[in-house]
Amino acid sequence: MLDTVREIETPEGISLHLRAAGALPRAQAWMVDLLLRMGMFMVAMIPLSLLGVGGNGLAMLLMFALMWAYWVVCEVWLGGQTLGKRALGLRVVNADGTPVTWLPSVVRNLLRAVDALPGVYGVGLASTLIDPYGRRLGDIVAGTMVIHASELPTGQQVPAAAAVPLPLVLAADEQAALVEFAERSGQLTLQRQEELANLLTPLTARSDTAAVRQLIAHANWLLGRP
Numbered sequence: 001m002l003d004t005v006r007e008i009e010t011p012e013g014i015s016l017h018l019r020a021a022g023a024l025p026r027a028q029a030w031m032v033d034l035l036l037r038m039g040m041f042m043v044a045m046i047p048l049s050l051l052g053v054g055g056n057g058l059a060m061l062l063m064f065a066l067m068w069a070y071w072v073v074c075e076v077w078l079g080g081q082t083l084g085k086r087a088l089g090l091r092v093v094n095a096d097g098t099p100v101t102w103l104p105s106v107v108r109n110l111l112r113a114v115d116a117l118p119g120v121y122g123v124g125l126a127s128t129l130i131d132p133y134g135r136r137l138g139d140i141v142a143g144t145m146v147i148h149a150s151e152l153p154t155g156q157q158v159p160a161a162a163a164v165p166l167p168l169v170l171a172a173d174e175q176a177a178l179v180e181f182a183e184r185s186g187q188l189t190l191q192r193q194e195e196l197a198n199l200l201t202p203l204t205a206r207s208d209t210a211a212v213r214q215l216i217a218h219a220n221w222l223l224g225r226p
Contacts, residue, residue: 018097020133021090021146023125030121033084037066071109075100081149091149098225104142111138158182163221164214167203175222182219185212 048055115124124136197211
C-alpha cells in the first residue's frame with residue numbers, strides 16, 4: 001500500500017496534513033517491538049527462574065504486561081511511540097491529529113486480538129490494505145491512525161498550553177502565521193520570541209514573556225485543543 005496524506009481542517013480553519021504509514025513500515029515496527037519484548041522477557045527470566053513457584057507467577061505477570069500493557073504505556077507516555085515505532089519513525093495519533101490518550105490507546109490495542117485473526121495479523125493486514133489511510137480494525141474503531149513522525153502535521157510542534165480564544169477575528173493567513181510562530185517558538189531564543197510577540201501587543205494586551213505565552217495559548221485554541 002502506498003502511503004497517503006490525510007488533510008483535516010479544524011473548526012477554526014487550520015489545515016492539518018497527516019501522512020499515514022502503510023502496512024510495510026508498521027509491520028517492521030511490530031517486528032522490532034516483538035524482538036525487544038522477547039529480549040526483555042528472556043533477560044528477566046534469568047533471576048526469576050531462581051525464585052521457584054513465586055518466580056513463575058512473576059514471569060506470568062511480566063508476560064501479560066509485555067503482551068498488553070507495553071503498547072498502551074508506550075503510546076501514552078512516549079508520545080504515541082512504542083520502541084519499535086520510534087525506531088521506524090512512526091507515531092500513533094488520534095484521527096484529528098491530536099496526541100493519542102488512554103482510552104483510544106486501550107481500545108486499539110485490545111482489538112489486536114481481532115486484528116491478529118486468523119493468524120499473523122490477517123484481519124489487520126486486510127484492513128490496512130483496504131482502508132485509504134492504512135488503518136487496521138483497531139485504529140478504525142478507536143479513531144486513531146499511525147503516521148510518519150518525521151513529518152508531523154501542522155500544529156503538532158506547538159507547545160501544549162491551556163487554550164485561550166482569540167479576542168478578535170483573524171483572517172485565515174493571520175491564523176496560519178500565529179500557529180507557525182507557536183510551532184517555531186522552540187527554535188528561537190527567548191529574546192527573539194519576545195521581540196516578535198511584542199509586535200502583536202494589540203492582540204495579546206501583554207508584552208515580553210507573557211505575550212509569548214498568550215500567543216501560544218491562542219495557537220492551541222486555533223488547533224482545537226482544550
